[in-house]
Amino acid sequence: MTDWTDPDTFAQALERAETREKGNCFEDFAEGDVLEHDPGLTLSRWGNEEWMSQTLNHDPAYWRGDAARERGFDEPPIHPDYLTAATLGITVEDLSEKxxxxxxxxxxxxxxTPVSPGTELRVESEVVSTSASSSRPEYGIVTWRTRGTDAETGETLCAYERTNMIPRREPVATDGSGATATEEDGDGPDLPEELLVPEGGYFEDFVAALEDAADRDAAVAYRHERGRTQDDVTVASLPLATLNTAKQHHNADVMAEAPSGDIVTYGDVTRSTALGHARSDERTWREVGFDDEQFHTFVTPGDTVYAFTRVLEAEDDASRSDRAGTVRFEHIAFNQDDDPVYSGTRTAEIRKRPN
Known part of the structure; x- marks a missing residue:
């Protein structure tokens, strides 16, 4: 009788065995295709608090009943960062696990309206476009529009558009033009003479700082003191808790041969950590949305994520809320070597100073 556990026998069996693959290649996507992602996910209070605690998001309205009611919520709701990560995590097996x-x-x-713990999340994605990569013949580029909905009511809870490189089954010829940035002529970056810091975290503080900057060669921009070193929880546990099965986050054996040389942090963990640092220095009332998000380099175990913020504009729209004004930020996450790892613009309602 063959002993399949004999090392030589097993090595031969592995060499001959066909792998049952997970995920889709570039050729599997066509513009207009709609994918319904299964399974869904129940947005639990435990999952919400685990995500927030590990990414240093400590807004009391998402932790305590009294603070939630003061904000107009019946109970501490699901935080938008956890909602975004869960919506994307569910899609990974179908879209980007390769x-x-x-x-x-x-x-x-x-x-x-707030999203309550216990809400069942259902997610679908539509292929917006597919294109060749001019720099990497083994990849194509796919853009999807993803929508997470309340399974009971059909209400849209989170929506976004994202773009990934996706491996091809067979490489194709390219013109080799690449997409690398080129250095511009000149003596260096044209930064303002001064970088100003708001005196506080209320809406009025951001308005005052922007008005001060407008009168001189200045910008409202500052760094946040906190940092979060990436560990087993942030790198592996958090993505798996959102059903993100991408091998990049939990298969060190495979990733040892990847450009990163190690498993990497889920982009939404990096993003949420940086935003947690930023929110600790402001009086956030409500998250409105995010745009132009990019991830610039790998974050691996042992790396530390810091944050830098630039205030772009502030608008007082009394018709939306008499207790908050709208502020648009640019947030940049960077590592211990001061290399940017994430950037994006964020719009949020920031609380006004109490009378």
Whole structure:
């Protein structure tokens, strides 16, 4: 009788065995295709608090009943960062489990009403476009529009558009032009003479800082003190808790041969950590949306994620809320070597100073 566990026998069996693959290649996507992602996910209070605690998002309205009611919620709701990560995580098996570079995400939007723990999330994606990669013949580029809905009511809870490189089954010839950035002529970056810091975290503080910057060669831009070093929880546990099965986050054996040389942090963990740092220095009332999100380089175990913020504009629209004004930020996450790892613009309602 053959002993399949004999090392030589098993090595031969592995060499001859066909792998039952997971995920889809570039050729499997066609513009207009709609994919319904299964399984769904129940957005639990435990999952919400685990995500928030590990990414340092400590807004009390998402933790305590009294603070939630003061904000107008019946109970602490699901945080938009966890909602976004869960919506994307469910899609990974169908869209990007094969690997490839996350090129960006934009038009991230949420409902005006809070999302309650216990909500069953259902997710579908439509293929917006497919194209060749001029720099990497082994990849193609796919853009999807993804929508997460309340399974009971059909209400849209989270929607966004994202773009990935996706491996091809067979490489194709390219013109080799690539997409690498070129250095511009000149002596260096044209930064303002001064970088100003708001005096506080209320809406009025951001308005005052922007008005001060407008009167001179200045920008409202600052770094946040906190950092979060990536560990087993942030790199492996958090993505798996959102059903993100991408091998990049939990298969060190495969990733040892990848450009990163190791497993990497889920982009939404990096993003949420940076936003947690930023929110600790502001009085956030409600998240409105995100645009132009990009991930610039790998974040691996042991790397530390820091954050830098630039305030772009502030608008007081009394018709939306008499307790908050709208502020648009650019957030940049960077590592211990000061290399940018994530960037994106964020729109949020920021609380006004109490009278």
């Amino acid at each position: 690997g490839g570079y996350f090129l960006g995400r934009t038009d991230v939007r949420f409902p005006g």
